[in-house]
Amino acid sequence: MINLLPPNLTANKGLAKIQKTMKTVTLVSVVVFIVFGLGVLGFFILGSLQLGNINSRQEALKAGIKQRETTEQRLVLLKDRIAKIKVAKSQDSSQEELEAIDQILGLTGEAASVSELSFDATKADLSLVFRDSSQLGVFLKALASASPFETVILKTFGFSPTAGYLLGLSMSGAKL
């Protein structure tokens, strides 16, 4: 082939090479851009559809929950009451002391009368009057072998010819 162009109009060889390379690079970039753009668009469309589906399912679930609103109210109430009942139950009470006192009074039977008894959640003070010493002995032996309290202190011990033997006990730490 004969080049008829004047030499001053002939393209620079280096520039032509760069131009050619850039054309290829641009083409590849356009393809990559289109693929990337379509990918992003696809993801966006799919994601939007998915979100729409989830939202419609959620609406159905919310309607179902709304229908069971009474049950929910009752459950919330029940849980609230139970939580507070637990707190009430955890508070100190003299129930254990009462059981222990009942056990002690069971040991005396009819042999003694309760001169005075007071108890709360922490301790119990008991005064008993025994008519005869043998019953008192039986009671003390039984108390020593199976006391329902951790600590039993003999506070007073007396005798009156009219009433009998007076026994004052201070007890704490019911074991029941």
Added chain:
Amino acid sequence: MIKDLFKIFGPILLIFVLSLLVYKVGLGKVLELRKSIATERKNETILQQKLDLLSQVAEDTAQASFSSSALPEKNPALITLSQLKLLAGNSGLLLSNIKAGAAVKGEAGLSSVNVTFDVEGQRSAVIQLLKNISLFAPISKVEKVRLNEVGGILQATVTVKSFFADLPQKLPAISDAIKDLTADDRSILREVLGLTQPLFVDIPPSQVSGKEDPFSP
């Protein structure tokens, strides 16, 4: 020369700017969307669990009224009094000097009221009465006892503490998760169901008796 350079690098520069724009805006939107999907999926699971739970616990929640009588909303002094009188009557005991103290606000929204009374009767009957106090609704505890025995008759001054608490103020939001009753909760519920229920929970206001218009014929 500049025209040539623009011709060579212009398209690639344009593609680069467009790519940057798509990357910044498009990818940002997609990531945001994915985050929303993940959150909504989580919410959907919560709602599904809530719905399943509400379908299952319908039977348990029917007993909510029992828990309300065990721990009423209002001061239960009168209900406690009624229960004590019933207990005493059943055991042939006599109650006197009945007094109710002021309500006391305690921990965790729990309030209490002390009811003090004197009781007289056989030793075993009085002890049984004291034991039975923990078996009726509203939940009550024997706080303090002072007693003596004269001629085979026991005279006791008893302080009973009864509990009450305000009702929950609001329901959780529809999308908030709720938990099922635990084994411990169920055991408390069983105990509550076993309590002797009061004869009344609310005291209705007295009705207007007679004619509405006293001047009508």
